[in-house]
Amino acid sequence: MKRRIFAFISIAVASLLLVTGLQWVTPSPVVAQSNTSLLVSAAASLKEALEEIKPLYQQSKPNININYNFGASGALQQQIEQGAPADIFISAGKKQVDALEQKGLLVPGTRANLANNRLVLIVPKNIVGITSFYNLTDTKIKKIAIGEPRSVPAGEYGEQVLKKLGIFDKVKPKLVLANNVRQVLAAVESGNADAGLVYATDARISNKVKVVVTADDKYHSPIVYPLAVLKSSKNADAAKEFVQFLSGGQAKAVLKKYGFIVP
Incomplete structure (x- = not known):
């Protein structure tokens, strides 16, 4: 009887070790990369151009969701200063971005001029x-x-x-x-x-x-569209990538199509 009990216990322990061992050596399944959302606060005059640029970017970055908040540059500036969420700001004037920069709300080195207008x-x-x-x-x-x-x-x-x-x-x-x-x-x-x-x-x-x-x-003062990544962004790296795309050939072609003057 004792031998049978001992054998049963031995088998149970061996089975437990086998299962534990398999869990240890079997790698965890790779978690699919979750989508990242970016919110771009942009001057209303950019609406059609930026909406056309969005799917072009997502062809190579399907996991990045681009959302826009269009409005007057001054109003958008105030929203950002008051803590409204945003990853990127694109203004139709230099003054608004200057104000945010002076308050230390921009990620250093991300400011650039997107386009000019008449x-x-x-x-x-x-x-x-x-x-x-x-x-x-x-x-x-x-x-x-x-x-x-x-x-x-x-x-x-x-x-x-x-x-x-x-x-x-x-x-x-x-x-x-x-x-x-x-x-x-x-x-x-x-x-x-x-x-x-x-x-x-x-x-x-x-x-x-x-x-x-x-x-x-x-x-009049030069009509320029400066942009920058905001320090409040929770996805600064993804925001930097999108800003870089906006300065590339595909984005410039769309901006030119709508009549913007690109650098």
């Missing part, structure tokens, strides 16, 4: 008789849409142009301030404004407006 005066497509900025002082022009200069770079550039031309005080009562440059475009498209100041790239995507004149660069 400022244009637009009117509804059926409007005739407007050929220059000076026509904005005419009595038939009742409303001029422009971005809020304090938060919308296009509005700031527009104000600079009107002041340089000496007509700002005359047209100021006609100004209708918008929260971003796409609202300016929509106002002119709908006829709610007789004219508006937008980027050349905004006018290019609409068949309801026409460009009257392009502002001379000497009348």
Whole structure:
């Protein structure tokens, strides 16, 4: 009887050792690489171009999910300063990125200029008789849409142009301030404004407006789109890779397609 019990115990112990040994020598299954999400806070004027760039990037990086938060550069800057989540910031003006850099909110060495743009005066497509900025002082022009200069770079550039031309005080009562440059475009498209100041790239995507004149660069600060990775990013390495892709040939081709001037 004792021999049988001893044999049973021996078999049980051997079986346990065998199972334990197999677990020790068998490698754990490789855990599939989980998806990484990036949130890019970007100027509204970049919407179509960045949305077209997204699938191009994901062809080689299928595990990276790119999400966008489009808006006025000044508003996006404030969101970031107040702790809103974001991995990358792309502004339509230098001032907003300068402010974040001064506050130590950017990852050092990641700042770069994505593209440049031009400022244009637009009117509804059926409007005739407007050929220059000076026509904005005419009595038939009742409303001029422009971005809020304090938060919308296009509005700031527009104000600079009107002041340089000496007509700002005359047209100021006609100004209708918008929260971003796409609202300016929509106002002119709908006829709610007789004219508006937008980027050349905004006018290019609409068949309801026409460009009257392009502002001379000497009348406003350089229109540049700086970008950088934010220190608050939880995926800084992935964000750096996407920023690097934005400076490459595929992304530049898309930006050029939409009328941006690339470095």
